[in-house]
Amino acid sequence: MPTPLSLASVIQWSSDQLAATVNNEVVILNIERGSYYGLDDVGTDIWQRLATPVRIEALCDALMAKYDANRAVIERDLIALLERLVGEGLVSVSA
Secondary structure, eight states, X not given: OOOOOOTTOXXXXXXXXXXXXXXXXXXXXXXXXXXXXXXXXXXXXXXXXTSSOEEHHHHHHHHHHHSOSOHHHHHHHHHHXXXXXXXXXXXXXXX
């Protein structure tokens, strides 16, 4: 079972994926599984920020600066999204 993500986790795109922007949203293909996934506009913003390794806490800070939402809600929703992306092999955790 993978270690749960925390605000201290560092995350970035996996090397086993291909992504493209289609109509201002990201579509991601997991090369190994042959599955594809689509992200809405907020998910696309998050995805683009994962191009280089980033600590989840710093990602929360950046999202707080851009979106008008409660910090606890951003943390909860972000970690839930990232855990799904990790589970699908689309992003990897390096710390």
